[in-house]
Amino acid sequence: MTWEDLASTALVGTDRRPYEGELLESAAVEVVRRRAGQRLGETTGQEQANDEELPAVTARAAERLARILGGEYDRLLPEWLAAASTSGRRVPPYVLPELLDRGRRDQSIRSHLGLVAGQRGRWLAALNPAWAYLLEEPTGETWELGSSADRRAYLSHLRRQEPKQARELLETGWEREEPDDRAAFVEVLADGLSMDDEPFLEQALDDRRREVRQQAANLLTRLPESRLAQRMAVRARSCLTFTKGTITVEAPKACDAAMERDGIRAKPPRGIGERAWWLQQVVARAPLGLWGRPARLLQMKIPDWDAEVKAAWVRAAVLQRDPEWARAMFAWDPIADLLEALGPDEQQRLAADFVKEHDLDSQLIMVLGGVSSHWREGLATAVLRKIIKVATTQPWNLGELIKLAGERIDPSLAELAEGYSPVPPIQQVAALLRFRADMLKELS
Incomplete structure (x- = not known):
């Protein structure tokens, strides 16, 4: 039967045509025949991969990687990739398709994969849209010539070495940066954060991109002397009143534009009331030094909004990286995020x-x-x-x-x-x- 006959039989139904039992078998044979008769595509115009610049890992390391990819302790893959990237080596070419597929499904390995895939990996990524994410990962290029990921990596390294120089480099071309890049660049300033960064971050609160404003507000919250922290302190004092072992709470009744500029999100998540949501955010962004010692506060009675206030103190300890508060709040509510402050x-x-x-x-x-x-x-x-x-x-x-x-x-x-x-x-x-x-x- 021809391909047209097979298609017709499948569409009409085998109960109205003979050949019922052999339809699928004949279709499979016809598919193989048609594919086998095709000419190979022309490849003369395809650019070749650039020469590799990094040495490959040793044969033993490559063999172990293949075992991990084959399912033996497969959760160790991120650690293997991180160690390989630190050593300045690349993976062998034969594992690249499997690794690139893994990276498509698992974003957590992409940053290391960008460093160990080598020139062959980036060449493959340019040929397959499913692997194109690799082209956005760092490769070790410089600030001027690198991709977005390369420039983030460069800025991160510079920030660890010379915090002031990194911020000034960022300020120089800030208006020309893409919105997505601006949010990532602001996050880099968390390393070595100081009041020297405050003017730049205060200005970033007016950025068009919400993610940029949120990152800037988070960092300013960690600076108790910042203008944002002082504005939050005023708001928080109007919410919490202390009298003889009791904390009286009056949650905000509205979220105005000034509050939103300072990082308060107006719309609450599902299941949380507006006033409770605004209260938690205001208290979380107010300087923790405003309240005194956490051990004493946790013993005080809060007749209304008790859970909201304490949840806000947990969030404040995480945001502000305060070890004393993180220690105290971990004893009250042992969540993993609090450990980051220690x-x-x-x-x-x-x-x-x-x-x-x-x-x-x-x-x-x-x-x-x-x-x-x-x-x-x-x-x-x-x-x-x-x-x-x-x-x-x-x-x-x-x-x-x-x-x-x-x-x-x-x-x-x-x-x-x-x-x-x-x-x-x-x-x-x-x-x-x-x-x-x-x-x-x-x-x-």
């Missing part, structure tokens, strides 16, 4: 105490997920002890904790974990730590 040592101490006192549930996993990687012995042993305890009562509930322990504990502690207990869950953690130790050694 140094790695204190993060791990608080998390270790939480592991010892708390049952294994989603909250414990979220807290551990907020702790910086390379957990040291104190937190590592607390988690290993928890694994042993849960293994005797709820072994089916251990999967995520085992993976998290293996992915976050410092891999140099693999021997400690291996000798900690012979029970299978602990040995699973030790095996993952050994895998990571070998992986990082191959990429060093």
Whole structure:
């Protein structure tokens, strides 16, 4: 049967034509025949990839990457890519299609992928629209010649070295920057933030792009002497009144243009009333020094709006990166975001105490997920002890904790974990730590 006969039979229905049992088989044969008879397309006009500038990773490292891509400890892919980019090496060409497909689905690996894909990766990205995202990721180019991602990376590096010079570079061409780039560039100023940045950020509150205004307001909130912080202090004082161990709350009755300029969003999320939403934002953006010591405040009675005020203090501790408040609010509501205000040592101490006192549930996993990687012995042993305890009562509930322990504990502690207990869950953690130790050694 010809292709036209097959199409006609499929459209009319096999009950009205003969050949019912062989329709699909014949269609498959016809597809292969038609494809086999096609001439190859002309490729003479296709530009070739530029010569590679970076050396490839070693054969051992490439083999391990292939194992990860094949499903062996596949959650280690971001760590492998980060280590490879730090070492200044690129991936072998044969893994590029799989990696580029992964990056299409997982945005978290794209920044490192841009650095390790090499010239061949960018050449492939230019040929396939599904991989075009790679062309927006940093490659190591300079401020003048780089893409948006390259310029963000350059500005970030300069900001860490010379904060003033980075801000002045940004100010010089601010009006010529694209709106999306302006929001990302403002975020870079969080590193090394000081009152020297305040005039520029205050001006950014009038930017046309909402994301730029929001980023600028977030950074100004971290500067208690900024004009925005002082305006918020005035608003917050009108909302909270302190008398004899009680806090009386009067939530804002309106959100005016001046409040919106300072980062207060007028429309609340679903399920939150307008006044509650405005109250939380005003209190969260007011300087925490306005209220005194958090331990005393948490003991005071708040007859109305209690949950809203305390949620605002949690948000304020996160926004303003205040260690004392983060510590106090973590004791009241242990959420992972609060740990970002603390140094790695204190993060791990608080998390270790939480592991010892708390049952294994989603909250414990979220807290551990907020702790910086390379957990040291104190937190590592607390988690290993928890694994042993849960293994005797709820072994089916251990999967995520085992993976998290293996992915976050410092891999140099693999021997400690291996000798900690012979029970299978602990040995699973030790095996993952050994895998990571070998992986990082191959990429060093």
